[in-house]
Amino acid sequence: MLSKREVFDGVPEEYLSHKERYENAIRNSVVAFSLVRKMQEEGKTSINNYRDVVGGLLGSSVLRDGSPLGLHYIMFMPAILNQANEEQQEKWLPRAWNCSIIGSYAQTELGHGTFIRGLETTATYDAATKQFVLHSPTLTAYKWWPGGLGQTANYCIVVAQLYTKGQCHGIHSFIIQVRDEETHMPLPGIKIGEIGAKLGLNAVNNGFLGFDNYRIPRTNMLMKHAQVLEDGTYVKSRHSKLNYGAMVFVRVVIVFDMVNYLSKAVTIATRFSAVRRQCQLKAGETECQILDYVTQQHKLFVSIAAAHAFRITANKLWLTFNEVNEQLVEGNLQRLPELHALACCLKAVTTADTAACVERCRLACGGHGYMMSSSLPLTYGLVTAACTYEGENTVLLLQTARFLVKTYQQLDSKALTPTVAYLKTAAAERFCVGWSNTTEGIIRGFQVVAMRVIIMSTFNEEVQEMSRTVSPQLKEVLHQLVDLYCTYWALEKLSDLLLYTPISQKEVESLRLRYEETLTNLRPNAVGLVDAFDLRDEMLQSTLGSYDGRVYERLMEEAMKSPLNAEPMLQSTLGSYDGRVYERLMEEAMKSPLNAEPVNYTFHKYLKPFMQGKL
Numbered sequence: 001m002l003s004k005r006e007v008f009d010g011v012p013e014e015y016l017s018h019k020e021r022y023e024n025a026i027r028n029s030v031v032a033f034s035l036v037r038k039m040q041e042e043g044k045t046s047i048n049n050y051r052d053v054v055g056g057l058l059g060s061s062v063l064r065d066g067s068p069l070g071l072h073y074i075m076f077m078p079a080i081l082n083q084a085n086e087e088q089q090e091k092w093l094p095r096a097w098n099c100s101i102i103g104s105y106a107q108t109e110l111g112h113g114t115f116i117r118g119l120e121t122t123a124t125y126d127a128a129t130k131q132f133v134l135h136s137p138t139l140t141a142y143k144w145w146p147g148g149l150g151q152t153a154n155y156c157i158v159v160a161q162l163y164t165k166g167q168c169h170g171i172h173s174f175i176i177q178v179r180d181e182e183t184h185m186p187l188p189g190i191k192i193g194e195i196g197a198k199l200g201l202n203a204v205n206n207g208f209l210g211f212d213n214y215r216i217p218r219t220n221m222l223m224k225h226a227q228v229l230e231d232g233t234y235v236k237s238r239h240s241k242l243n244y245g246a247m248v249f250v251r252v253v254i255v256f257d258m259v260n261y262l263s264k265a266v267t268i269a270t271r272f273s274a275v276r277r278q279c280q281l282k283a284g285e286t287e288c289q290i291l292d293y294v295t296q297q298h299k300l301f302v303s304i305a306a307a308h309a310f311r312i313t314a315n316k317l318w319l320t321f322n323e324v325n326e327q328l329v330e331g332n333l334q335r336l337p338e339l340h341a342l343a344c345c346l347k348a349v350t351t352a353d354t355a356a357c358v359e360r361c362r363l364a365c366g367g368h369g370y371m372m373s374s375s376l377p378l379t380y381g382l383v384t385a386a387c388t389y390e391g392e393n394t395v396l397l398l399q400t401a402r403f404l405v406k407t408y409q410q411l412d413s414k415a416l417t418p419t420v421a422y423l424k425t426a427a428a429e430r431f432c433v434g435w436s437n438t439t440e441g442i443i444r445g446f447q448v449v450a451m452r453v454i455i456m457s458t459f460n461e462e463v464q465e466m467s468r469t470v471s472p473q474l475k476e477v478l479h480q481l482v483d484l485y486c487t488y489w490a491l492e493k494l495s496d497l498l499l500y501t502p503i504s505q506k507e508v509e510s511l512r513l514r515y516e517e518t519l520t521n522l523r524p525n526a527v528g529l530v531d532a533f534d535l536r537d538e539m540l541q542s543t544l545g546s547y548d549g550r551v552y553e554r555l556m557e558e559a560m561k562s563p564l565n566a567e568p569m570l571q572s573t574l575g576s577y578d579g580r581v582y583e584r585l586m587e588e589a590m591k592s593p594l595n596a597e598p599v600n601y602t603f604h605k606y607l608k609p610f611m612q613g614k615l
């Protein structure tokens, strides 16, 4: 087992080079994921329920800027589980589960990410050799973005246009070896490397992949849903979108991820706001905690409520995902469109809201929120990526809108699925709901507006259940959070409510008063509410959000760790004697050090022993 000592001890990631970050991430990842293997040996996790374990590791401080092995667990294995037939699962899953092969998921191309029916990579069946020929006909056909593909994965799921007997049958998935298992060298006909530095997730080792008439066995097409027989006959899937299953799964998992990030950010900002004293409410008094300002409460408290709303919603979505997948196994596809729309909507809304809330938490901490040591800039970089990957948010909301419009159009002719039953109510009341400044009144108002109800009604439903099992005091605080979340969004979306509901000016004014009253009521419990997320300092990794409140001492301790403070000679990067500052920056930017060598040393020293179970 690797000791922590072999990792860049003590030097914060921010001061590592691009290449050192990757090497650091490999070392940390093999240590972290060796734990998964150990837990599997002890029967504490299994291939069917590793989400929490792997999710905990991927969200931990050890892998705080992502992992080159993340996609292996997040998409490579779920794609095999979701799209490979039994024979293929028997062949590939054991090797993937014990990490003797490391995979990625290669769907997006330089030219296409959203419009996957327009992907250009081709897989053409050759009946004479019983092989598929993979080819990238253009530069825009190169796979671009797959996590871990740059220097780490030796296999990947590739999504390509399937051709057989001269006919195109659309996109299908294939499992493809891209590197030699012994030497880790790219195989002949494979062009592969990393795509370079990004806004965040710089430890994920996103890569590019091009094929030059690269041959794979017919049996490497994932054939659970559609098949190509030896003679090239195409057997189509029961539902053309069953091959999109891996994306639905990750969208569901991303909602859980947002809960973790939002809880961390609002814990950091709220605790800092309890420590930070700035300005006097009355001349001569001691400076007050910034958490006492209503403006600060307005910035932060809705994020506490949102973290609970998203957690409840994520759990409800996970239950729905598992229910629908059990029905799919029995051949019942009835709720697949609803699951797809729900996963699209909740992935888009929770990522967009979390990115906005994390940025607001950063801004609420003033200059100290801008320090990397606060962990808020890193967290923002992580969550804002989620607005793009696994389906760009705009496009996913359009998918939801498409489903809602279709559902509404069939309102009288079709039984409604659970998550859209509210449309019947809204339609029955013909948009003339009486407005009441109550939680129920606001939700009903949003049902009329339609787009936000799914999170709101799930949240409300769960809280009702919760009220039967919690103390009166906690019940009161939780209802304050429900109130806060509802009145916040009612005021945020006032234009819709004014357009679609009879809310009066007087009611809007009392809504505003009610909102501020709720903020005041929540203030005494604000720190307790974020403490209840029970996030240890090691997970927050933040000078501002530590439990003991020693903000200033920690800021100084972290500042002193900068190598620039340690040795004046390191100032050379900016103040080099020859003054060639801009040339040096350009030289550095043009280098992609990881591509300078075909195989990084960490493969032989760490990755290969890990894959052989020798670590």
Ligand SMILES: CC/C=C\C/C=C\C/C=C\C/C=C\C/C=C\CCCC(=O)SCCNC(=O)CCNC(=O)[C@H](O)C(C)(C)COP(=O)(O)OP(=O)(O)OC[C@H]1O[C@@H](n2cnc3c(N)ncnc32)[C@H](O)[C@@H]1OP(=O)(O)O
Pocket: 050, 051, 052, 054, 055, 056, 058, 059, 073, 074, 075, 078, 105, 107, 108, 113, 114, 115, 116, 117, 147, 241, 244, 245, 247, 248, 250, 253, 254, 257, 336, 337, 340, 389, 390, 391, 392, 395, 396, 399, 402, 403, 406
């Ligand atoms: C196990 C995990 C362990 C731990 C994880 C824990 C922590 C980590 C947490 C989270 C993960 C963190 C990091 C992940 C990091 C990176 C991963 C990112 C990887 C990627 O980005 S992979 C690439 C993702 N790409 C996309 O999502 C592409 C987006 N585009 C599309 O999905 C499609 O193009 C489309 C849906 C926009 C349009 O598709 P289309 O053109 O084929 O369809 P139409 O619009 O014409 O609609 C036709 C019809 O089909 C229905 N439909 C569409 N999609 C689906 C679907 N997926 N399922 C079911 N049905 C679908 C649509 O509704 C229409 O139906 P209708 O009845 O005809 O209206």
Ligand SMILES: Cc1cc2nc3c(=O)[nH]c(=O)nc-3n(C[C@H](O)[C@H](O)[C@H](O)COP(=O)(O)OP(=O)(O)OC[C@H]3O[C@@H](n4cnc5c(N)ncnc54)[C@H](O)[C@@H]3O)c2cc1C
Pocket: 071, 105, 106, 107, 108, 111, 112, 113, 114, 115, 144, 145, 146, 147, 201, 206, 385, 388, 389, 390, 391, 392, 393, 394, 395, 398
């Ligand atoms: C950090 C990160 C990790 C990733 N990891 C992977 C991975 O492991 N594997 C993988 O395959 N991919 C991965 N991706 C790629 C990701 O899935 C795509 O970036 C995403 O699907 C968006 O596609 P795109 O980049 O082509 O953007 P585009 O689709 O080109 O979007 C650009 C703009 O066009 C708009 N637009 C596009 N289509 C429409 C439309 N029909 N109507 C209205 N507006 C539209 C979008 O809203 C957006 O504003 C990753 C991306 C990131 C950022």
